[in-house]
Amino acid sequence: MTSTISVPAQPDAPTKEIETRRDGNVVDDTQDIERESGKQEEHENPGQALSSLRKNLILTVLCGAQFFDLFNACAAIIALPTLQEDLDFAEGTIQWVLSAYTLTFASFMLISGRISDMFHPKPVFVIGFLVVGLLSIPVGASVDPIMTIVFRAFQGIGAAMNIPSAVAMITTTFSDHVERGRAYAIYGASGAIGGVISSQVSWRWVFYLLAILVIPFSLVSWFILPGAPSTEEKSQKKNLDWPGVASLTIGLILFVFAISEGSVSGWSSPGVLAPLIISIFTFVAFLFIERIVRDPALPPRTWTNKNFIPLFFYGWSIYWWVFSSEMQLVEVFTTLWNVSTLSAAIRCLPYGISGGATAYLTGLLAPKVPRLLLLVLGQLFMAVGSILFALSDVESKYWSHVVPGMIVGMIGLGFAHVACTIVVMEGTREGEEGVVSAVMYTSFQVGATLGLAIVSSITIGVNSRLEATPNSEVDEFEGYSASFWSLLGMNGVAILITLLFVRN
DSSP states (O other), rough: OOEEEEEOOOTOOOOOOOEEEETEEEEEEEHHHHHHHHHHHHHHOOOGSOOHHHHHHHHHHHHHHHHHHHHHHHHHHHHHHHHHHHHHHHHHHOHHHHHHHHHHHHHEEEEEEEHHHOHHHHHHHHHHHHHHHHHHHHTTTOOOOHHHHHHHHHHHHHHHHHHHHHHHHHHHHHHHHHHHHHHHHHHHHHHHHHHHHHSSSSSOOOOOOOOHHHHHHHHHHHHHHHHHHOOOHHTTTTOOOHHHHHHHHHHHHHHHHHHHHHHHHHHSSHHHHHHHHHHHHHHHHHHHHHHHSSSSSGGGGGGSSSSSSHHHTTHHHHHHHHHHHHHHHIIIEEEEEEEEOHHHHHTTTHHHHHHHHHHHHHHHHHSSSSSSHHHHHHHHHHHHHHHHTOOOSSSIIIIIIIHHHHHHHHHHHHHHHHHHHHHHHHOOTTOHHHHHHHHHHHHHHHHHHHHHHHHHHHHHHHTTTTTOOHHHHHHHHHHHHHHHHHHHHHHHHHHHHHHOOOOO
């Protein structure tokens, strides 16, 4: 038998309840309450319970995934000319080596982010990372175009799994906003550096090297990343919105396919118009489904997160600019300037070097500089790069135009990427980190696919109308020049979105 004695509280002090048991022992329940409160705070802010060494190891693993994902994409761009020759790709189909990857990357991003939020980012990340590594082996061993495209598409699914889960773990690991901004910046920088190493070996060994490094790295990551929640916590998670996920995935696949195929078959062909129109109806169906299901994959309230909508469209410009400009420059180097693939890859080194350094420095400056200013400066610097590329009509302008264009443009890309990521994640509600990061990286990938399709269409369209002249190299550059000018227009639209709709 126990008796409860109420002890009057001192001013501004909580009331304490003390239990006096039959054996005379007195138990202070306040200590238990304080212990439980401490446990709750630790659960709500898991990053506070981790040492600095553990946080750095976690960030290293997460940045490794970003590095290898961008390494994978950039390697494919650099390898396109040799890959087309070795595997005998038909004219106009080589871009599917890139588009197949971005198609599945964009299409499966949301479902990966949703699964990450429902269960835990750790297993989603590790499985996705392992998929990228394992499927690099058959890509490197490809003997025909179909084999390459199919396995590249499956690689995109793996990449879609580890990107939103990585961003979610950064958000939960780094609770302090200054630390978090620095972590986001390092994460972005690791991707920018990814294109540097890919220039040094043959295209087959690029993918073999990817497998050799990623497979053990993904296995080790399981022991470094924060643990998954308990079974009790998992049982409280929501159900997966299969109708919503299916409708969005189908819509994205049809949309990305139509955009990618438009530059090959023509924008008025039935094979482009039909999937494009169907995708629009599918997106409308997705929005309707999300309003009526109990646990939506993309809760309608997510669109009300601060700055989410304008930066979703702003995000298109980031990978649009870098993938389109790099692909066009590689074609100019190899087709018009007649340099080797290795030489073209070496000429692209300023992309990775300047991008990596800038993204890291931006993370250090971001807490001290208005985000709105970073977003605008990013587009202005990329615009300068677009102009310099458009004027680089002869090989002698490589050092005077192309190199400065890469450096200035990648400075802008670093500003835009880091600022966009930080601003969006700062306005994200708790528990939606995986979904929001998934949608934003879907935005990046959609921008990459749109950009590749549009600049290819412009280049082919302009050059197909040119009449043969003795100085054909200069004439053929007109198509590439027009595509670079189109990037300038895209930068202008992104600046308008920032100034009109982004709240600082």
